[in-house]
Amino acid sequence: MARGISTLSLLFCTTDEQAMLRVQTQDDHRAFAQLVERWEEPIRRLCTRMVGDAHKGEDLKQEAFARLFAKREHYQPTARFSTFLWRIALNACYDELRRVKRRAESALELDGGEALEGLDEIGMDSDDPHSEAAGNEEAEMVRRALLKLPEMYRTVLVLRHYEGLKLKKIAEILEIPEGTVNSRMAEALAKLTRLLEPQFREPKPSPPRPREALVL
Amino acid sequence: MKHPNRDEWAPYVFGEATGVEARRLEAHLESCAECAAEVAGWRRSLKMLDSWSVPATPRARNVITPVFRWAVAAAVVLAAGVAAGRMTAPDAKAMRADVEASVKSAVTAEFQQALARSEARLAAAAEENSRDLLRTFSETMEGAREEDKQAMLAFVQEQQRQVDARMIALRRDMETLAVTADQEFRQAKFTMTQLAARGNE
Numbered sequence: 001m002a003r004g005i006s007t008l009s010l011l012f013c014t015t016d017e018q019a020m021l022r023v024q025t026q027d028d029h030r031a032f033a034q035l036v037e038r039w040e041e042p043i044r045r046l047c048t049r050m051v052g053d054a055h056k057g058e059d060l061k062q063e064a065f066a067r068l069f070a071k072r073e074h075y076q077p078t079a080r081f082s083t084f085l086w087r088i089a090l091n092a093c094y095d096e097l098r099r100v101k102r103r104a105e106s107a108l109e110l111d112g113g114e115a116l117e118g119l120d121e122i123g124m125d126s127d128d129p130h131s132e133a134a135g136n137e138e139a140e141m142v143r144r145a146l147l148k149l150p151e152m153y154r155t156v157l158v159l160r161h162y163e164g165l166k167l168k169k170i171a172e173i174l175e176i177p178e179g180t181v182n183s184r185m186a187e188a189l190a191k192l193t194r195l196l197e198p199q200f201r202e203p204k205p206s207p208p209r210p211r212e213a214l215v216l
Numbered sequence: 217m218k219h220p221n222r223d224e225w226a227p228y229v230f231g232e233a234t235g236v237e238a239r240r241l242e243a244h245l246e247s248c249a250e251c252a253a254e255v256a257g258w259r260r261s262l263k264m265l266d267s268w269s270v271p272a273t274p275r276a277r278n279v280i281t282p283v284f285r286w287a288v289a290a291a292v293v294l295a296a297g298v299a300a301g302r303m304t305a306p307d308a309k310a311m312r313a314d315v316e317a318s319v320k321s322a323v324t325a326e327f328q329q330a331l332a333r334s335e336a337r338l339a340a341a342a343e344e345n346s347r348d349l350l351r352t353f354s355e356t357m358e359g360a361r362e363e364d365k366q367a368m369l370a371f372v373q374e375q376q377r378q379v380d381a382r383m384i385a386l387r388r389d390m391e392t393l394a395v396t397a398d399q400e401f402r403q404a405k406f407t408m409t410q411l412a413a414r415g416n417e
Contacts, residue, residue, distance in 0.1 A: 045270045054270065139268040146268075160230060161265055167232055182223035189229070189258040190222075196261050 016081035024072045035081075036065055042163060043089045049158045050093035051100075052147045060096055064089040086165075086173045090155060097151060138199075145195040153188035156181055219251055220244055229258055 014022075019035050022028035043064050048057025067088050075084055146154055155174070159165045167185065171178040220241060227233040228241045245252045 041272055044273070048270045049268075057270070058273075136267065138264065142265055142268040146265075157265075161262060167227060167230065179223055182226040185226035185230075186222040189226075189261060190254070192265075193254075193257040193261045196264055197257065199264070 017077065020072070020075055020081045020084075021077050023069070024075050024077075032069060035068075035085075039082075039085060040065070043085065046086070046089055046158060046163060047093055049146065049162055050090070050151075050154060051096055052143050056096065060089070060092050063096075064092045067092060080172075083169070083173050086159070090173070094151060141196065141199060145192055148195055149188060149191055152184055153191060156185045157188045157192065160185065217248060219248065225251075225255060225258075229255065229262070 014031070014034070016035060016038065019028075019031040022031040023035070040061060044057050044061040047060035047064065048054050051057060051060065064085070068085060071088065075081070146157070149157070156170055159170050159173070160167065165173075167181050168178055171181045174181065224233075224237070224241065228238055233241065245255060
């Protein structure tokens with residue numbers, strides 16, 4: 001649930017499921033706007049972290065809501081709205097990552113098929129000046145490490161750590177057994193630690209001392 | 217030493233393991249340096265993830281919400297005022313009867329006045345209408361009479377002109393006749409004179 005909704009507006013609002021039902025049955029634009037208002041921030045955060053770029057995250061958020069409206073007929077009123085929306089947003093992210101990967105592959109083919117090793121590091125070279133990561137060395141390191149993780153590991157980490165979803169809920173969204181989520185999470189944490197571990201050991205460089213003046 | 221399965225650690229690290237599970241895993245960590253080091257590494261990584269924050273976008277709702285709050289506050293004050301007014305109001309039935317009577321008489325008087333005004337306006341309008349009709353009729357009649365007069369005058373003038381022409385022609389004929397008669401009379405006189413002279417001879 002989006003944060004920051006005032007108590008007063010909560011008194012008058014409907015549940016996500018009721019609003020989505022109105023969107024589905026009556027094309028109710030006001031209900032849709034309500035859903036966008038509640039969910040745009042979590043969806044934008046998820047997309048930004050999945051693709052490692054704030055601008056793309058914003059675009060993917062728009063794409064996710066466009067898909068939500070287009071797929072309103074597929075919504076099952078008995079299902080949780082949040083599960084439906086997370087799934088749509090994740091699929092939008094996966095599609096974008098695949099697009100970028102295909103582009104990189106065709107660019108490499110044009111180069112004579114050399115240096116295929118960097119393919120899994122999508123977004124590594126893209127500096128995102130609008131992200132909080134820019135200008136913060138540790139944050140940039142985290143961004144790069146997350147992008148190096150395979151999508152399935154990044155997904156569980158982002159959903160659990162950043163969005164605070166329970167492991168059971170993640171299993172529901174990804175439509176996999178909870179045990180699989182747990183093993184993916186353990187693998188994700190192990191890989192992430194391997195990527196970040198050198199940073200733990202590296203002593204932080206101390207600021208250079210001013211040279212002492214020579215006393216003659 | 218038998219280590220727990222890897223997937224058992226995920227719920228534990230995120231605080232979702234049941235009490236029994238959590239105690240079992242904690243006991244293992246106390247006795248297994250290898251697992252303890254791994255879990256500690258995971259925790260450090262998770263802590264480091266917090267350094268990457270995605271700032272929230274500014275939202276228009278921040279501008280709208282105070283307006284909405286003021287609107288609700290105004291509605292509450294209005295509702296309280298109406299409620300207080302209703303509670304402190306005098307006997308509603310008597311007041312309603314008084315108001316009804318006064319309204320009825322006022323409405324009747326007003327209606328009668330309006331009726332009288334309408335009648336007067338109607339009469340004035342009818343009179344004005346008749347006057348207009350009369351004026352139009354007389355103007356029309358006057359116009360027709362004038363036309364007749366003009367026509368008659370033209371007719372008389374035409375007749376006069378014809379009479380004058382005939383008189384002139386008659387006079388010319390008379391004069392011609394007179395001149396002819398005079399010549400013939402003179403001729404006769406001359407002839408008689410000649411005849412008389414011849415007789416004397």
